[in-house]
Amino acid sequence: MLMLETQNLTKKFGKFLALDKVNLQLKEGEVFGFIGPNGAGKTTTIRVLLGILQATEGSAKVFGMDAWKNAVDIHKRIAYVPGDVNLWPNLTGGEVIDLFVGLRQKCNRAKREKLIERFEFDPTKKCRTYSKGNRQKVALVAAFASDADLYILDEPTSGLDPLMEQVFQDCVAEIKAAGKGIFLSSHILQEVERLCDRVGIIREGKVVETGTIAELQHLTRVIISVKTEKPIANLSGMKGVHEIAETDGITSFQIDSGDIGAIMSHISQFGITKLESAAPRLEDLFMRHYVAG
Numbered sequence: 001m002l003m004l005e006t007q008n009l010t011k012k013f014g015k016f017l018a019l020d021k022v023n024l025q026l027k028e029g030e031v032f033g034f035i036g037p038n039g040a041g042k043t044t045t046i047r048v049l050l051g052i053l054q055a056t057e058g059s060a061k062v063f064g065m066d067a068w069k070n071a072v073d074i075h076k077r078i079a080y081v082p083g084d085v086n087l088w089p090n091l092t093g094g095e096v097i098d099l100f101v102g103l104r105q106k107c108n109r110a111k112r113e114k115l116i117e118r119f120e121f122d123p124t125k126k127c128r129t130y131s132k133g134n135r136q137k138v139a140l141v142a143a144f145a146s147d148a149d150l151y152i153l154d155e156p157t158s159g160l161d162p163l164m165e166q167v168f169q170d171c172v173a174e175i176k177a178a179g180k181g182i183f184l185s186s187h188i189l190q191e192v193e194r195l196c197d198r199v200g201i202i203r204e205g206k207v208v209e210t211g212t213i214a215e216l217q218h219l220t221r222v223i224i225s226v227k228t229e230k231p232i233a234n235l236s237g238m239k240g241v242h243e244i245a246e247t248d249g250i251t252s253f254q255i256d257s258g259d260i261g262a263i264m265s266h267i268s269q270f271g272i273t274k275l276e277s278a279a280p281r282l283e284d285l286f287m288r289h290y291v292a293g
Contacts, residue, residue, distance in 0.1 A: 001028045003150050003181035004049060004067075008058035011044055011205075018044045020205040021058065026150075031172060031182040033196030035189070041205040042185040043083070046154050049183070050080060062150065076104070079143035083155030083185075085135040087127035093138050094123030100142035112145040118167050132159035144171050151175060154185045169195060190279055221254040223278045229271030238263055250274070 003026045011019040019041050026032045036042055047053040048060050051071025060067040062074045087096050094116075101112065116123055121137045130138070136159045143151060151172075157165050172182055172195050186192050192199060193213055200210045209216060221242065226232075227250050235251070236244055240259025245252045255263050 002026065002061075002064070003028055003030075004060075004062045004183065006045070006049075006058065006060045009045070009048060009055055009060050010057035011048060011053060012056045018205050019048070019055075022202070022205070022207050024200055024207065024210075026181050026183050028181055029176060029179045030198065031176055031184060031196045033192035033199040034183065034185045034202065035187060035192055035199060036202035037187065040202045042202060043154055044205075045202070046152055046183075046185060049152065050078075051075070077149045079146050079148035079151045081136075081139045081143050081151075081153045081156045083158045084132075085139045087130070087135055087138060089126065089128035091127055092124055093121065093127060093130065093134070096127060096138050097123060097142045097145070100139075101145050104146050104148075108145060108147065112141065115141045115144050115171075118171075119164060133161065133164065136160055137164070140168065140171070144175070148180065150181045150183070152183045155187065156184070157186075157188065157191065165191070221256055222260060223252070223254055225250050225252045225274075225276040226267060226272060227251070227274035228267065229273060232267055232270050234266075238266060 004024070005026075006022050006024045009019055009022040009024075010017070022041070022045060024032070024034070024045070034042055034045070044053065048055050049062060049067050051067050051074065054068045062070075063077060065074055067074065087093075091099075097112065097116075119137045119141060121134065121141060127135070127138070136156070140156060143153075157168055160168065169191070172184075175182060182195075184192070184196060196213065198210065198212050199216055201208050201216075232251055235241055235253070238259075240256035240263060242254040242256075
């Protein structure tokens with residue numbers, strides 16, 4: 001069953017083309033990652049799916065219903081977390097959570113309390129005192145405490161520390177196991193790699209690639225910088241090695257994650273004196289793979 005689907009979704013603001021024939025699908029029990037640089041069209045797509053914006057052309061459907069015409073019915077079955085949460089300054093975090101979950105008929109009180117504990121959140125303080133991370137926790141607790149069928153998460157870990165990001169990832173895994181759908185907008189490649197079954201990449205309003213993480217191997221490459229006692233022979237001919245560069249005696253290249261063992265075994269023969277590794281940044285990914293297109 002399709003939880004959401006867009007077909008040739010187009011959105012214009014005057015002469016500005018924000019979305020250009022975007023085609024997406026999310027299946028039941030699937031986590032779909034929607035990634036791209038700032039201004040690419042991620043949030044605009046989500047606002048159309050939520051019925052906040054009306055499509056200029058094409059269609060956007062959630063649960064098989066038109067996202068604009070049937071927004072009220074759709075909202076009864078979805079939970080939404082924005083990337084920048086604005087709250088009522090004079091209410092406590094707990095009061096805001098109760099307000100949000102009270103809009104739904106289904107709310108698990110015990111689950112609410114457990115989530116507050118897991119996110120190490122103090123619900124007794126006024127919202128005006130909260131940091132960005134704590135404001136984000138309000139929205140996450142309210143969303144995960146609701147018994148929604150579809151979770152639309154727009155940069156949901158913005159402002160969270162690494163420990164809380166892990167709690168978030170655990171919550172997503174639990175929702176997926178329950179057969180729910182998750183539409184996750186993110187600019188963090190590692191987060192997408194850990195959580196998502198499929199990925200859609202958007203650039204300047206166009207979806208430039210979709211597929212599983214395995215199909216989009218360039219998303220999971222590791223960047224290696226290594227210095228060796230002897231020059232590394234036959235590196236360019238090895239499976240899984242990409243974009244070799246030499247600078248001041250340091251060899252830099254990318255490795256497909258599935259080939260790390262064989263490549264590192266080969267390099268070790270030449271006497272490693274310095275080694276650094278890093279995950280690719282989304283900005284680098286777009287410069288390398290999509291700007292020329």
